[in-house]
Amino acid sequence: MPTALITGANRGIGLELTRQFKEAGYDLIAVCRQPSQALQALGVRIEKDVELTERASLENLAQRLGPVRLDLLVNNAGVLRPSSLDSIESQLDDFRLQYEVNALAPLRVTSILLPHLKDGGKVVIITSRMGSMGDNSSGGHYAYRMSKAAANAGGVSLAHELKKRSIAVGLLHPGYVRTEMTGLNGDIGPAESAAGLFQRIEELTLETTGRFRHANGETLPW
Numbered sequence: 001m002p003t004a005l006i007t008g009a010n011r012g013i014g015l016e017l018t019r020q021f022k023e024a025g026y027d028l029i030a031v032c033r034q035p036s037q038a039l040q041a042l043g044v045r046i047e048k049d050v051e052l053t054e055r056a057s058l059e060n061l062a063q064r065l066g067p068v069r070l071d072l073l074v075n076n077a078g079v080l081r082p083s084s085l086d087s088i089e090s091q092l093d094d095f096r097l098q099y100e101v102n103a104l105a106p107l108r109v110t111s112i113l114l115p116h117l118k119d120g121g122k123v124v125i126i127t128s129r130m131g132s133m134g135d136n137s138s139g140g141h142y143a144y145r146m147s148k149a150a151a152n153a154g155g156v157s158l159a160h161e162l163k164k165r166s167i168a169v170g171l172l173h174p175g176y177v178r179t180e181m182t183g184l185n186g187d188i189g190p191a192e193s194a195a196g197l198f199q200r201i202e203e204l205t206l207e208t209t210g211r212f213r214h215a216n217g218e219t220l221p222w
């Protein structure tokens, strides 16, 4: 049975990914700060109290995994806070937080869990088309866009680096999804998004490593 670890698994897209990978026969390790009732109801292994911006917390997670070997790591956790040019000085903490969670954490988590990843496995970063420069037709959301663009840049380097271990890296946009992050606005629900992401992850190979794709299958511009 393949094993997958998913961050931000207590709600939103991460919760649905956890549900769908479990249904597909994976052994799940659901990583979160506080488990929700919905996550607990899935009956998967839960690793809680994991604050993705803290080194001690990440080291503790790696330790708790013990001998676990991962086929798949999904860096899903993310944060969106308002940010604008005229308020940048009062929003600097939020700018930094988004960089820490959206860009740095996927890289830090991957780095610390590398010894647990199987050769030939997969690493996924749930990024956003908001990080695309080619697709930015409306501006705004400085911090979120910058953090996701940085996540994409990191993901491409990761794809090159992990090739030597035959680990494929996917950079996936989930769609505009009705979750707490969007105030429950969006084009699709978490279940539809997770179903698309599941397919894209199944399709991911060393031939397609480092690509930036929409859950609906489109390739997105950088």
Ligand SMILES: NC(=O)c1ccc[n+]([C@@H]2O[C@H](COP(=O)([O-])OP(=O)(O)OC[C@H]3O[C@@H](n4cnc5c(N)ncnc54)[C@H](OP(=O)(O)O)[C@@H]3O)[C@@H](O)[C@H]2O)c1
Binding pocket: 007, 008, 009, 010, 011, 012, 013, 014, 032, 033, 034, 050, 051, 052, 053, 076, 077, 078, 079, 101, 126, 127, 128, 129, 173, 174, 175, 176, 177, 178, 179, 180, 181, 182, 186
């Ligand atoms: N929804 C969309 O339309 C959309 C579009 C493009 C990309 N995305 C991306 O998709 C991913 C999932 O988003 P979502 O819509 O499911 O958002 P969500 O419902 O707001 O869930 C965010 C998840 O990230 C976790 N998280 C945030 N900061 C964390 C931290 N410092 N340490 C540990 N966990 C942390 C949250 O945990 P807590 O419950 O503990 O806060 C929660 O589990 C994110 O990367 C997001 O940027 C979403």
